[in-house]
Amino acid sequence: MTPYALTVDAGVRDVLDADRLLHRMAARLALPEDVFGCTHLVRGDRPRVAVSLALPSRPLPDTLRERLAEYGTVTPGLPDAVGRAVLYPGVPSLTGTMTVAELLAGSAIARVTVLGTPGPPGPDTRMVTRDHVRPQWQRDELVLAATPARGGALVPFEAPDPTPCCADH
C-alpha cells in the first residue's frame, strides 16, 4: 500500500458508523479525489473500528493531521494491510447495476471474487451494487468479494443494511 497514511481512532464500535465518519471527513476536509479511506477492525480488550486516510504516491496535506485530531487520536501509518475501502478512486460511479468489466474499468478495484466459486466472474456478469461497494486490500490490490444473486447477477458480499442483532424482524 502506501507510507503516506494517517489512522484515526475515534472509538467507533460499528463498521457502518466508521463509514459515516469517513464520509463526514470527506465532506468537510476537502480530501484529494484519489484518497483511500479505509476501515480497520481493532480487536482486543476494547473492540472498535479505526479509519485511515492514505494517498498512494505523495504525502497527505500537512494541515490534515491537525484537522483529523478533531475526530480522534491520530497516528501515522496504517493499523493493518487489510483495510476495507470506503473512499477510493471511482467509488462515486459505482451505483445501480453494472457489469464487472465496467466496475473494474471505472474504479480502483483490481479484482472481483465470488464466494463458493473457484474462478473469477466473466466481464459481462452483472453486479447489482446496491450503491454500497466495499472492496478490501489484499496484497496491495483492492479486491471486491461478491456472492451470487438472483437471475445470475452478483451482489457485493457486504449488504448495505445488514440485519442488526435482535432486530424487529
Add this chain to the structure above:
Amino acid sequence: MGHGHAHGHPHHHDHGHDHDHGTTAPLPAAFDTSVPDEALNPAQRSRRTLLRRAGLLGAGLAAGTVLSTDAAAQPAPATGGSRGKGGGKGFLWLAGDHHIHTQYSSDGKYRVVDQVRQGARHGMDWLVITDHGSATHARIGVEKVNPDIRAARAAHEDTLVFQGLEWNIPAAEHGTVFVHPGRNEVSVLKQFETDYDGGVKGATDSTPANEALAVAGLGFLAEQVRRRKVEDALMLANHPARKGIDSPHEIRAWRDATDGDRRIAVGFEGAPGHQAGGLPGPLGPGGARGIYDAGPGANSFAGYPLESYRTWGGFDWMTATVGGLWDSLLAEGRPWWITANSDSHQVYGDTGARGGGDFAANGRYDDPVYAGRIDITQNDYWPGQYSRTHVGADGFSYAAVMDGIRAGRIWVDHGQLISGLDVRVSGGSRWATLGGALHVRKGTKVTLTADIALAGGPNWAGFTPKLDRVDVIRGDVTGPVADKDTFTAPTARVARSYDIAKSAGTVRVTFELGRVDRPLYVRLRGTDGNRTAVGAMGAKADPAGPALDVVGDADPWRDLWFYSNPVWVLPS
C-alpha cells in the same frame, strides 16, 4: 427407527400424572397403538401419520429396527465406558425445537400457546420457549411467561414444553439455555439471566473478561443441577457463524466449562432458523436464508473467512463444511452435537399482527391481533413446519429428552426430507448409534448400517420430498488440539456416497469401514440433490456438498438436507 414401545412392553402408565412429567409419563396417544385412530384429535392424528411414515408405530414395524442393545446407550467417548440399560428397551425418537420466541421477546409476537399449538400440529413432541435475555425479560418476562408455559403444558399433554431463554452469551452469539421443569425453573433461569446474560451485564464485546463470564455462567448452571435446584440444564449455541463472533476457542471453552456426565453446553445449531428469509420477492422477504447477511466486525474472530457469514444449503458454515469447524471438534474425540430449529418469531405468510402494549412496562406485547392480510415480509416458519431436531429418548419425559440431547442421539432434517433414521455402527458383536462410541479391539471389522425411512408423504409445503443421495462422512480422531482456535480437520471427507433410487418405504445404506486400527468417527448427510457444489476443502473432501445460498433467491423447500450426529469407533 427407535420406537421402543412395542405392545406388551411395560411402561409407566400412571394415569393422573402431573403435567410436569416429572417421571416418564404415559406415551402420547399418537404413539400408543392401543388407542384407535378414531379416538385421536386432529393434532394427534397428524402426529400418528408422521409416525406411521417413519415406521415408528406398532410392534411389527418397530421390531426390525428398534435400537435395543446396551451398546446403543453408550455415552460419548469423553466419558468412556459402557452404561448398560438392560436389554429390550429402545429409544423413542421425539421431534422437537429448542429455539422459539413469543410475545415475551421484544421482536416476538405470539402467545406461548400459539407456538405450542402450531408445534404440536407440525409434529413436535418437545419444544423449548426461548425468549431473548434482556433487562426487561430478567425483571418481568422470565416470571410472567411461566404460567403461560404451564397452561400450555396442561392444554397439550402430548407435547413437552420446556421453559428456557435465549441467552446473550457474553462475548458471543445467542444460545438456548433451558432447564428441567420444576419448583425452581423460574428462579434458576432468572438468577442466571440476571448474573450472566451479556445484554443484561453489558458484556457483549469479545473480550477475555466477557468470555470468562460466559464460562462462569455455565458453571452456575452446573452448580444448580449439582445442588438439585433443578433436575437438569442444557445450553446449545444458536446461529453460531452468523456474525463471526463465536470463535473456535470460545466454543471449546463452553464445551469444556463443565465436566463429568452432566455437561451443560452440548452443541450448536447445525442449521439456523429464519429459513424463509431467502424466499424471492415480491412474494417473499428476498433476503438471506437464515438472515445470515452480516460481515466481519470488531468483535468477530479474525480467522473466519467471508464464506462463514452465509448459509450453505440452509446450514451454518461450521456444520456444512466437511473438514470445517464441527469436524475439528469431533476430531478431538469430544462430544459436540448439532440441532436444527425454527427460531420462530414471526411466521412467513401469517395473518397475525403484533398486539400493542408497552413491552418495557409489561415485559410482553399484548396478544396478537388479526391483520386482515398475509405478511410476506417475515422470515420464519412454525416449529416443525420446516426444521426438525429428532432426539432418541429413553421414554416420553422431560428428563429423557434432555438425556437424549446430551448423549447426542440426534439427527436433523429440513422440509421433512426423510421421516426416520436408524444408524448402527457394529463390530465385534457390539454396536453403537448416534452420539455413541463403539469400543472394539484394534483390527476389528466394523460396519455402518443406516436404515432410512423415506419421506413417504407430503411435507408442509405440500409435496413429497425425494431423497437423492446419502453421504457417509468419515474423519480420524486426532485428539485435543494445541491451538484452541483450530477450525479445520484435514482427515474429514466424504468416504462414500449412495444414490437413492427408491421414493417410498425404507432404504438401507451399508458402509464397510474395514478393519479399524485407529480412532475415527462417521456421520451421515443426505440431500434432495437439487443444489450442490464442491466443498471449501476441495473435491477430495466433499465433491458435492451444499452450495452457497443465493441472497434473495433461496427457496428453502427446493434445497433439502438431513444431517446426523457422529458415531465414534474407538479401537483399543
